[in-house]
Each structure stands twice: as C-alpha cells, then as structure tokens.
Amino acid sequence: MTADTGMRAWLLTEEPTSRRHARLAAWYKGWLTLRSNTLAMLGLIVLAFLILVAIFAPLLATHDPFAQDLGQRLLAPGEGGHLFGTDNLGRDIYSRLLYGARISLYIVLLVVMVAPVVGLIVGTVAGYAGGWIDIVLMRVTDIFLAFPRLILALAFVAALGAGIENAVLAISLTAWPPYARIARAETLTIRHADYIHAIRLQGAGPLRVVTRHIWPLCISSLVIRVTLDMAGIILTAAALGFLGLGAQPPSPEWGAMISDGRQYILDSWWVATIPGIAIFTISLAFNLLGDGLRDVLDPKDDNS
Amino acid sequence: MNAIDISNLDVWFGSGADRADAVRDVSFKVADGESFGLVGESGSGKSTILRAIAGLVPTWSGEMTVAGETLGVRRSKAFYRKVQMVFQDPYASLHPRQSVDRVLSETMGLHGVTDIDKRIGRLLDDVGLGPGFRFRYPHQLSGGQRQRVAIARGLACEPSILLLDEPTSALDVSVQGEILNLLTDLRQEHKLTYVMVSHDLGVVGHLCERIGVMKEGRFVEVLAVDEMRRLEAREPYTRHLLESSINSIR
Amino acid sequence: MTNDAPLLNVENLWVRFSSRTGVSEAVRGISFTLGRERLGIVGESGSGKSMTGRAVLRLIRPPGMIEADRLEIHGEDVLGASEKRMRRLRGGRVSMIMQDPKFSLNPVMTVGQQLVEALRAHERVSKRDARKRALATLDEVAIRDPERVLNLYPHEVSGGMGQRIMIAMMLLPNPEILIADEPTSALDVSVQLQVLDIMDKLVRDRGMGLMFISHDLNLVAKFCDRIAIMYAGRIVETCKASELRNARHPYTLGLLNSVPDLEHPRERLEVLKRDPAWREAPSVSARQ
Known part of the structure; x- marks a missing residue:
C-alpha cells in the first residue's frame, strides 16, 4: 500500500x-x-471488452461462423446449443457476432486513421494560411458537405466496387469535411493568440507553428468529435453492409447480418435484433467515452 | 548608435473603406541601452507600434531601423535573436499544453543553441524561478510566475532589445513590483534596451528614461522622466493624463 | 427597522471548494458589517475578496459551499432564503457591478431594453415609466444625450460609458447595497476616476452601503470610509481609510509600498515577503 x-x-x-x-x-x-466520470468509464469498459472479444474471437466462438447447416436454420436463442440462435443458413449468430466485432473495429480503425487526419491537415492549413488557400480549401469542403453523407458514400462505393476497404475509403472521403471545419474554426481562434505570436517571434516558420503548436490544440476537439462520430461511422458501415455495398455476404459484418435477417424479422426476430443490439451497444459506448474525453482533453485550465 | 530608429511610421488595419489608421506619422529614436516608454489610453496605437516593430503587423509604411537592420515586411531569423517581445497577458502568452521546459527548449532550439539543458537552468534562475518550475505546465503557475516564464522565453536567445507590451497590467500590484524589479535587474545585467508600453504612468516612470505620450495614433510629445516627475508637460493632454494618474495613486 | 442596524451583517463566513486534491478554503471565517458607508475590501488575486462579494449574494456554485454563523441582508437570513427570494434580493436590494462591462451587458439587446428589463424584473412599472426612469438614471451617471444611448447596442459604447451604463442599471431598482467588484480595472486611468466619482456620488446621495472590492489599495483608500485588507481568505487588518498611513500589518505596508510612485521614484520597489504566520493568524473582525 x-x-x-x-x-x-x-x-x-x-x-x-x-x-x-x-x-x-x-x-x-x-x-x-x-x-x-462513471458513464465514460462504462463506455471505456464496454469498448475494452469489445476489443478483447475481437482479439479472442477464435477462442470464444462456439461454432465456425461460416459453417452452414440448413437443418438447423432459424433456431431461436438457446436452442440446440446456439446461444443467440442461428440465421437463415443455420450459422451460429453468437460466433458470427464475435467475428463481426473484428470487422467493425477494423472499419473504425481505418476510418479514424484517414478522415480526421485529412480534416486536420485541410482545416489547419486553411485556417492558418487564410487568403485564397483558405477559400479554395473551404469551398472544396463545402462541396463534400453539400451531399448527404450516405448517398455520397454510395456513389463512391458504386464507382470503386463493393467491399470493406472501399466502404472504408468511401466513409472516410465523406467524413473528413466536418473535421476540417472544426480544425479550421479552432485554428482561427488560436492563430491570433499571444503564444502563437510568441513562437513566430522566435523565428518559427508556418510549418512548425501549424504542426507543433496548433495541432496539439486541435487534436483534442477532433478526438472528442471522432468518438462521438464513431457511432455514425459504424452505422454508415452497417448501412452500406445492409445495402449490400460493404462487406460481402459470407463475412459476418453486423450491418450485413441485419440485412439478412430483415426478411425473417416477423417470425425470427433474433436474426436482425441481436446484431442490432451489438451496433447499438458499441455506438453508445463510443458516445459515452467521447463525452468523458471532452472533460479530460479540454485545454482550458482544470485547476479551478 | 541607436538601437531603434523609426521615422514616419504609419500602421493601418484593413483596406479601402474599412481602413483604420492605428499609427500616424510617428518618429522616434531609442539609444542603445536606453529604456523608452510609450503611454496613452487604449486605442491610442501604442501597442501597435510594438507589434509593427516585431513584425506582427505587416501593413505599415515608413522607415524602421532596429538593431542595425533596416526592416522590410519580413523579418530574418537573426532579427529575432536580437529583438524579443513580452506580452501583456501571461495567461494568453503561454501555450496551454506546453511545459516551461518545452517552451524554453524549443525557443533555444530554433536559435541553434546547443547546451540547452544547462542554459534552461540558468535562465530559470535569472528570472527567479528556480529548477523546480522547469517541468510545470502553465496551469500550475500563478500569473506572476507565468510572466517570469514569458520573460525567460524572451531572454532565451540573449537579445539586445526587449519589447514590453504592458508586462504588468494583468498582475496584482504586489506581483507587479516583483516583475518591475526583475526587469530592472535584467536590464542592468544583460545591457538590454527596453521599449515599454503601458497605460500606467507610475510603471513607465519607474522603468523608463524617456516617455512618448500618444493619442489617436500620434505622438503628443516626448518627455524625459524628470520632466514628467516635475509634472512639466507642455501639452494639455499630457497634463490631463498626469493629473488623473497622480490622483489615482495618491 | 432602525437606521443604524447594519445593512449587511456577516459573522464567521467560510467559502470552501472541494476537489480531488482535498478541500480548499477561499474565505476562512471572516466577519464584517456594512452600514450606510463605503467599505473597501482589498487583497491580491486569490485572497478571497471576490468570493466574499459573491458569497453575500449566494452566487457561488457547487462544488463551492458557503457557511456562516450569520449572513444577513437587512436582518434577513441569506443562507436559509429560498432561491426565489434570492432572485428578488439580487439586483433588487443588493446590486453587483462586475469588472468588465463587455461581459455584463447582453450584446444582442439595446441598452434601453436592458435597462427597462432590469427595472421591470423587480418592480411593477409600465414600460413607459420604466423608460422614463432609465433616462433619468442615465442622466445621473453623467451620460449626455441619454435618448440616443438608450437605442445603442453595447458594442457601440466605449468601456467607460459601458461601465456607467452598468452602474445605472444596477441603481435603477434603488438597491440599498451596491457590491462593486473591481469596477474600473478594465478602464483607462483617465476614465477610471470619472466613473468612480459618479459611483461615489450616487452612493452617498442615496445613502447606500457600498462594498468596494479591489486590488488597488490606494484607489480604495480614496473612495472608501473603511478598509478591510484580506490575505489568504482572512481579514488581516482593518482601519479607517483616513488612517491607512498608520497601518501596521506588514502585508498592508507591503501593498502600499510596492506601487511605483511617479513623484517619489525609488531604485527598487519593495517586494512583499510573505510570512506563513499571516496565513494562520486569526481573522480580524471588521464589524462595527
């Protein structure tokens, strides 16, 4: 002790x-x-749990997620040793859910590595440089923002071909403009702060000012926004999966699972509901965590 | 030799119909090692002059020769080794996410200083903070301590000219005294030239030998501090300023 | 109610903030009274002077806590009063002027609208009468052409005028106590005096009680009858403003001597040497 x-x-x-x-x-x-912050901790625990589940999916799964058994199709949860029942092809929903967590987290990870980074670069450069660079960059952002997000993603996927990677790319391409906006707004308030003037008076060039002094202050608001958007990203991925444009059929992506279950929703509710609950849980967890991070990352003084 | 030689300086913001002239036709010289004060009410353009010298306001015309360098729109890195600035609000002039160590080492790194570790220790001693403050973040410091860090940053590359923009107006009177003493000591030790902006005649009178009184972007008059102490102002505006600050102090 | 009963009666007032690192005490057991006089409360930032002003109006939010053996406005208990009653007291019987008019005036309402609203929140008066009284009060705070000023938005007036408008707004409901928290530190020196003179005159003419909170001892000495000097949440010394020269506490002397004086130049300014014993010394009562 x-x-x-x-x-x-x-x-x-x-x-x-x-x-x-x-x-x-x-x-x-x-x-x-x-x-x-109790709720944020709850979100964090759920997410940690989910990551562990994704990592240890092969150990935790009771069945092969791809193995079909038409004799065992549409079993209700608990029947025949299937914890969450089976889907229309007799695949074990519990095992598919576990492997699906891998896909969901994979999508989230890839989007997070692309969209906020692009947004951060575009936004801070536009905000700090000002003038025509700002005008050009922000008008491009506006063009992207003008389209409904899902429709734009659909158009990209249609052009690039269906598949998880392309879905990720499509989601990223449609997700960055709000980040650019936030980063630019932050930059505009920071740019005239005395500490930015002070470092400029040490002879620091724009590249250093933006990357080492403005980025650290923008990142906190972006991280918060990302965790709050995470739910949206997962839902968009699920929606693409649902429309058959994301993960392709045998793979156990949650959105695709709901899409499959849709036809049986009246007499076999669990096929669509259980992946739906999974999506809901992960979205909520990210939202709660985002709320908590807002308090932690707030760059204002916390000694009050 | 003059540290600062400024003639016919005009500074403005905006353009066309929105143009606002902040400084109009200002000329003054500051000798090496001298301490020159600029006083006036808010909006009189006194801070703008400092910012124009430092290169934070690109829209100016006239001639400025500072530390032997004739200034254009851009400033060279060598210029910033010789001229540094301390800002008014110590709560706004330190990056909220950077420790004292980071602020000082980055500054020295930019100027190509090599023995950074040793120098930071000495610098912190110089401004009366001691090594315990080295790894603190701004929110762990009081206003006076922050201003000391800001002064240390200004001195990190051993400049010859320090531009002081109301360095004590955001501080308590008791802390103000400490900072003013520190500035007095540093000036003697490092043979610094000061240009100080303040609205407080007492502060300017304490630290400066000559004082330029500004109103609406122009110099009303330039007084030696003795003349000011004897209240020998020629212009009625200066007299008004003097009277109101004498009254408020005693 | 007799006339000599204090307007404000405070005994053993504590303000505490609890946080992760423990409980910090902003105000530590101070006692004072305020009659129809001008009481100055002086101290550095962090001395608890602003907290005292806010505690009187119960304007401290959680995690801050107010405790006192007695906290009365005109004989009425503040700590036990309902929130509804407090809203009537604030701005009604007790008004508060903050440091920066920029943050105290609503930027999307004209000066006139705000003045009328401030009055109608506390009294049943018709809009026309309220407007008339607003005009009269603006005139009292030496605003020329008040008709025009009524139609201006806060960003269209200067700092000094903004603060005078604040004073007018606070005086409209005829309060008995005015709490002024650094009312002029955001203003230029030449405007400061003018604003203070106006405030001073109004307070005297109306026989109000003024609690003037400031870090500037000399300024307070000029505009107050009595002074209480605060350090680390306690009152370390109290004296008549006219006898400030005879102050004995080293902290008071330090505050007095650390100000650079134009007419009496010194090579070095005196620096406060803070004695830990000051922090522990019991609070001096500023009751009368």
Missing part, C-alpha cells in the same frame, strides 16, 4: 523532475478525471 501511495504522490506532484515525469503526471491526472 505504501508503494502505491508513493507512486500516486509521485504522479500527482506539482513539481515534476523530468520530462517523462511531467508527461506521466499529466496523463495520470487526465485518467483521474476520466475515472470520476
């Missing part, structure tokens, strides 16, 4: 002794803020 309190005191110090110490202390304080 003493070791624990010693560690805690070390992390909560007001006088860090090294760069690493200072960074760890800052992280620890952020973690404490997050931990005091």
Whole structure:
C-alpha cells in the first residue's frame, strides 16, 4: 500500500523532475478525471471488452461462423446449443457476432486513421494560411458537405466496387469535411493568440507553428468529435453492409447480418435484433467515452 | 548608435473603406541601452507600434531601423535573436499544453543553441524561478510566475532589445513590483534596451528614461522622466493624463 | 427597522471548494458589517475578496459551499432564503457591478431594453415609466444625450460609458447595497476616476452601503470610509481609510509600498515577503 501511495504522490506532484515525469503526471491526472466520470468509464469498459472479444474471437466462438447447416436454420436463442440462435443458413449468430466485432473495429480503425487526419491537415492549413488557400480549401469542403453523407458514400462505393476497404475509403472521403471545419474554426481562434505570436517571434516558420503548436490544440476537439462520430461511422458501415455495398455476404459484418435477417424479422426476430443490439451497444459506448474525453482533453485550465 | 530608429511610421488595419489608421506619422529614436516608454489610453496605437516593430503587423509604411537592420515586411531569423517581445497577458502568452521546459527548449532550439539543458537552468534562475518550475505546465503557475516564464522565453536567445507590451497590467500590484524589479535587474545585467508600453504612468516612470505620450495614433510629445516627475508637460493632454494618474495613486 | 442596524451583517463566513486534491478554503471565517458607508475590501488575486462579494449574494456554485454563523441582508437570513427570494434580493436590494462591462451587458439587446428589463424584473412599472426612469438614471451617471444611448447596442459604447451604463442599471431598482467588484480595472486611468466619482456620488446621495472590492489599495483608500485588507481568505487588518498611513500589518505596508510612485521614484520597489504566520493568524473582525 505504501508503494502505491508513493507512486500516486509521485504522479500527482506539482513539481515534476523530468520530462517523462511531467508527461506521466499529466496523463495520470487526465485518467483521474476520466475515472470520476462513471458513464465514460462504462463506455471505456464496454469498448475494452469489445476489443478483447475481437482479439479472442477464435477462442470464444462456439461454432465456425461460416459453417452452414440448413437443418438447423432459424433456431431461436438457446436452442440446440446456439446461444443467440442461428440465421437463415443455420450459422451460429453468437460466433458470427464475435467475428463481426473484428470487422467493425477494423472499419473504425481505418476510418479514424484517414478522415480526421485529412480534416486536420485541410482545416489547419486553411485556417492558418487564410487568403485564397483558405477559400479554395473551404469551398472544396463545402462541396463534400453539400451531399448527404450516405448517398455520397454510395456513389463512391458504386464507382470503386463493393467491399470493406472501399466502404472504408468511401466513409472516410465523406467524413473528413466536418473535421476540417472544426480544425479550421479552432485554428482561427488560436492563430491570433499571444503564444502563437510568441513562437513566430522566435523565428518559427508556418510549418512548425501549424504542426507543433496548433495541432496539439486541435487534436483534442477532433478526438472528442471522432468518438462521438464513431457511432455514425459504424452505422454508415452497417448501412452500406445492409445495402449490400460493404462487406460481402459470407463475412459476418453486423450491418450485413441485419440485412439478412430483415426478411425473417416477423417470425425470427433474433436474426436482425441481436446484431442490432451489438451496433447499438458499441455506438453508445463510443458516445459515452467521447463525452468523458471532452472533460479530460479540454485545454482550458482544470485547476479551478 | 541607436538601437531603434523609426521615422514616419504609419500602421493601418484593413483596406479601402474599412481602413483604420492605428499609427500616424510617428518618429522616434531609442539609444542603445536606453529604456523608452510609450503611454496613452487604449486605442491610442501604442501597442501597435510594438507589434509593427516585431513584425506582427505587416501593413505599415515608413522607415524602421532596429538593431542595425533596416526592416522590410519580413523579418530574418537573426532579427529575432536580437529583438524579443513580452506580452501583456501571461495567461494568453503561454501555450496551454506546453511545459516551461518545452517552451524554453524549443525557443533555444530554433536559435541553434546547443547546451540547452544547462542554459534552461540558468535562465530559470535569472528570472527567479528556480529548477523546480522547469517541468510545470502553465496551469500550475500563478500569473506572476507565468510572466517570469514569458520573460525567460524572451531572454532565451540573449537579445539586445526587449519589447514590453504592458508586462504588468494583468498582475496584482504586489506581483507587479516583483516583475518591475526583475526587469530592472535584467536590464542592468544583460545591457538590454527596453521599449515599454503601458497605460500606467507610475510603471513607465519607474522603468523608463524617456516617455512618448500618444493619442489617436500620434505622438503628443516626448518627455524625459524628470520632466514628467516635475509634472512639466507642455501639452494639455499630457497634463490631463498626469493629473488623473497622480490622483489615482495618491 | 432602525437606521443604524447594519445593512449587511456577516459573522464567521467560510467559502470552501472541494476537489480531488482535498478541500480548499477561499474565505476562512471572516466577519464584517456594512452600514450606510463605503467599505473597501482589498487583497491580491486569490485572497478571497471576490468570493466574499459573491458569497453575500449566494452566487457561488457547487462544488463551492458557503457557511456562516450569520449572513444577513437587512436582518434577513441569506443562507436559509429560498432561491426565489434570492432572485428578488439580487439586483433588487443588493446590486453587483462586475469588472468588465463587455461581459455584463447582453450584446444582442439595446441598452434601453436592458435597462427597462432590469427595472421591470423587480418592480411593477409600465414600460413607459420604466423608460422614463432609465433616462433619468442615465442622466445621473453623467451620460449626455441619454435618448440616443438608450437605442445603442453595447458594442457601440466605449468601456467607460459601458461601465456607467452598468452602474445605472444596477441603481435603477434603488438597491440599498451596491457590491462593486473591481469596477474600473478594465478602464483607462483617465476614465477610471470619472466613473468612480459618479459611483461615489450616487452612493452617498442615496445613502447606500457600498462594498468596494479591489486590488488597488490606494484607489480604495480614496473612495472608501473603511478598509478591510484580506490575505489568504482572512481579514488581516482593518482601519479607517483616513488612517491607512498608520497601518501596521506588514502585508498592508507591503501593498502600499510596492506601487511605483511617479513623484517619489525609488531604485527598487519593495517586494512583499510573505510570512506563513499571516496565513494562520486569526481573522480580524471588521464589524462595527
């Protein structure tokens, strides 16, 4: 216990002794803020659980997610050793759900690596440079924003061909403009701050100012926005899957599973409902976490 | 040799019908090692002059020679080694996400200083903060401590001219005294030239030898501090300013 | 109610904030009274002076907590009052002027609308009468051409005029107590005096109680009858403004001497050497 309190005191110090110490202390304080938010912690736990499930899917699965058994089709949950029942081809829904988590997280990860990054670059460059660069970049953003997101994604997928990677690309291409807007708005408020002037007065060029001084301040609001959008991304992926333009049939993507179950929704409710609950849970978890991160990442003073 | 030589400086914001002239036809010289004050009410253009010198306002005309360099629209990196600025609000002039160490080491890195670790320690001592403050973040510092960090940043590359934009107006009077003393000491130690903007005649009178009084973007008059202390102002506006600040102080 | 009963009666007032790192005490057991006089409360930032002003009107939000043995406005208990009653008190019997008029005036309403609204929130008056009284009050705060000013938006007036409008707005419902929290520190020196003179005159003419909160000891000395000096949430010294020169507490002296004086230049300014004992010394009562 003493070791624990010693560690805690070390992390909560007001006088860090090294760069690493200072960074760890800052992280620890952020973690404490997050931990005091019950709902955000709930979201985090659900997500951690989901990631573990995705990683250990082969161990947890009771059946082969692709194995069809037409004799066992549309069994209700609990029947014949199928926890969540079976779908119209007799595949075990529980096992498919586990493998589906991999696909959902894969999609989320890829989108997160593309859309906010593109948005951040476009937005901060536009905001900091101003003038015609700003006008050109923001009008391009407006064009993307002018289309309904799903329709635009549909058009991209139609042009690129169906498949998960293309769905991800389509979602990313339609998801970046709001990030660009946020990043630009943030940049416009930060750009005239004295600390930006101060670093410019040290002879720092625009590249350094944008990447090292403006980005760190924009990233927090983007991270929050991303976690809040995560639900939308998963739903869009699911919608594409539902329309048959995302993951292709045998693969257990949640949206595609709902799409399959749609025909049987009246007499075999579980086929569509169970993946629906999964999508709902992950979306809610991301939303809750996003709300909590807002408190942690708020760059304003937290010593009040 | 003059550290700063400015003649016929005009500074404006906006263009066409929206153009607002902030500084009109201002000329003054500051000798090496001198401390020059600019006073006036808010909106009189005193801060704008500093910002124009520092290169934060690109829309100006006239001639400015600072630290031996004739200034154009852009400033060279060498210029920023010689001229630095301290801002008014210490709560706004430090990056909220960067520790004191990061602020100072980046500044030195930009100027190609090599023995950064040793220098940061000395710099923090110089501004009276000590090594315990090195890895703190701005939100862990009080207003006075932040302003000391900002001053340390200004001194990091050992400039010869320091532009001070109301460096104490956001601080408590008791802390103001500490910062003013620090500025006095640093000036002696490092042979600095100051140009200080303030609305407080007491502060300017304490730190500066000559004072330019501004109104509506123009110089009303330039006084030596002794003349000001004896309340020997020629212009009625200056006299009005003097009276109101004498009254408010005593 | 007799006339000598204090307008404001505060005994052993504490303001605490609880946070992760423990409970911090912003105000630590201070006592004071306010009669029909001008009381100055002076201290550095963090000394608890603004918290005191806010606590009187119960304007401290959770996690802040107010405790007091006695906290009465004109004999009425504040801590036990309902939120509805508090809304009547705030702006009705007790008004508060904040530091920066820019943040206190609503930017999308004209000055006139705001003044009329402020009055009608506390009194049943017709719009016409309210407008008439608004005009009269603007005239009192030395605003020339009040008719024109009524139709302006806050961004169209200068800082000094904005603060005078705030004063007018706060005085409209005829409050008995005015709490002014750094009313002029956002203004230029030459305007400061003018605004303070106006405030001073109105407070005297109406026989109000003024609680003037500021970090500027000299300014307070000029405009107040009594001064209470706060340090670390306690009152360390209290004296008549006219006897400030005889102040004895080293903190008070430090505050006085750290101001650069144009007419009496010094090589170095005196710097406060903070003694930890000041923090522990019991609070001096500023009751009368």
